[in-house]
Amino acid sequence: MDAVLRFSPALSDWVLHNLRQGCTAAQVVQAMRAQDMPPDAARAIVDAFVFALRTGSPVPTDSVTVAPAYRYDASRLPPGTSIRTADRLVRVAARAAQPALAVLNDVFSAQECEALIALARPRLAPSTTVDPLTGRARVGAQRSSLGMFFRLRENALIARLDERLSELMNLPVENGEGLQVLHYPAGAQSLPHFDFLVPSNAANQASLERSGQRVSTLVGYLNEVEEGGETVFPETGWSVSPQRGSAVYFEYCNSLGQVDHASLHAGGPVLRGEKWVATKWMRQRRFVAAAEAPGP
Numbered sequence: 001m002d003a004v005l006r007f008s009p010a011l012s013d014w015v016l017h018n019l020r021q022g023c024t025a026a027q028v029v030q031a032m033r034a035q036d037m038p039p040d041a042a043r044a045i046v047d048a049f050v051f052a053l054r055t056g057s058p059v060p061t062d063s064v065t066v067a068p069a070y071r072y073d074a075s076r077l078p079p080g081t082s083i084r085t086a087d088r089l090v091r092v093a094a095r096a097a098q099p100a101l102a103v104l105n106d107v108f109s110a111q112e113c114e115a116l117i118a119l120a121r122p123r124l125a126p127s128t129t130v131d132p133l134t135g136r137a138r139v140g141a142q143r144s145s146l147g148m149f150f151r152l153r154e155n156a157l158i159a160r161l162d163e164r165l166s167e168l169m170n171l172p173v174e175n176g177e178g179l180q181v182l183h184y185p186a187g188a189q190s191l192p193h194f195d196f197l198v199p200s201n202a203a204n205q206a207s208l209e210r211s212g213q214r215v216s217t218l219v220g221y222l223n224e225v226e227e228g229g230e231t232v233f234p235e236t237g238w239s240v241s242p243q244r245g246s247a248v249y250f251e252y253c254n255s256l257g258q259v260d261h262a263s264l265h266a267g268g269p270v271l272r273g274e275k276w277v278a279t280k281w282m283r284q285r286r287f288v289a290a291a292e293a294p295g296p
């Protein structure tokens with residue numbers, strides 16, 4: 001059951017100030033605990049502010065609603081130090097539990113990476129993010145990358161990769177959104193964001209009703225970045241370095257439908273060279289794009 005936690009507007013101003021100055025959530029929680037705030041209350045308050053700032057929702061002024069803590073299910077990723085799919089042996093380089101995350105090597109061959117880049121390059125357009133307030137695609141103030149989507153199984157290569165990622169992510173191919181390729185030129189980045197759709201935004205309702213929540217992401221690295229471009233998880237201090245053919249996999253929606261705020265992540269600035277990634281997002285149910293949905 002949700003509980004309401006009240007606090008002074010002065011505390012609200014102080015939390016906001018510190019987060020805007022670049023303090024991490026953990027640092028702000030620590031400072032509140034040092035002032036004898038109970039740890040769970042400090043965590044819930046700071047979490048609500050981080051969520052509001054990252055999703056463009058209104059920031060709390062004197063109270064937050066505390067939802068039950070995220071319950072971690074067993075990871076959908078198959079166990080073991082390597083995972084054999086129909087056509088490939090993927091090696092598990094590292095796993096973390098909270099958020100459920102893994103670094104995977106040999107997900108894509110060098111030839112597959114090159115082919116994906118060559119197919120995507122002529123179709124790139126300025127990346128959009130889903131506007132957290134309207135739910136509509138918006139050319140990104142949050143991103144400075146270029147992107148495109150393949151249709152599910154649109155050619156033999158994409159069909160093979162859709163199958164492989166479905167096996168790794170342990171959900172049907174049909175639950176996947178079309179593979180997205182992003183290109184970050186030098187200097188580009190994506191700011192910290194959640195991949196799940198913020199349910200409180202009315203404009204996300206239609207997509208959530210059609211296909212359910214996004215539950216997991218696999219970001220595959222298609223080239224060697226000379227410097228920078230790590231995928232960073234600021235809530236946990238994790239950072240994954242891009243390496244051609246490798247991927248970072250993470251989960252953020254459990255069987256209760258709760259979403260995990262620890263999955264906040266960003267594409268760090270590309271300092272030298274360029275960065276290409278292929279991203280697969282999985283839904284709770286078959287993915288139905290807006291264009292396929294029956295009209296009103």
Ligand SMILES: O=C(O)CCC(=O)C(=O)O
Binds near residue numbers: 219231266277279
């Ligand atoms: O570029 C990255 O490292 C992260 C990409 C990402 O977060 C996304 O595509 O949603």
Ligand SMILES: [Fe+2]
Binds near residue numbers: 193
């Ligand atoms: Fe993301």
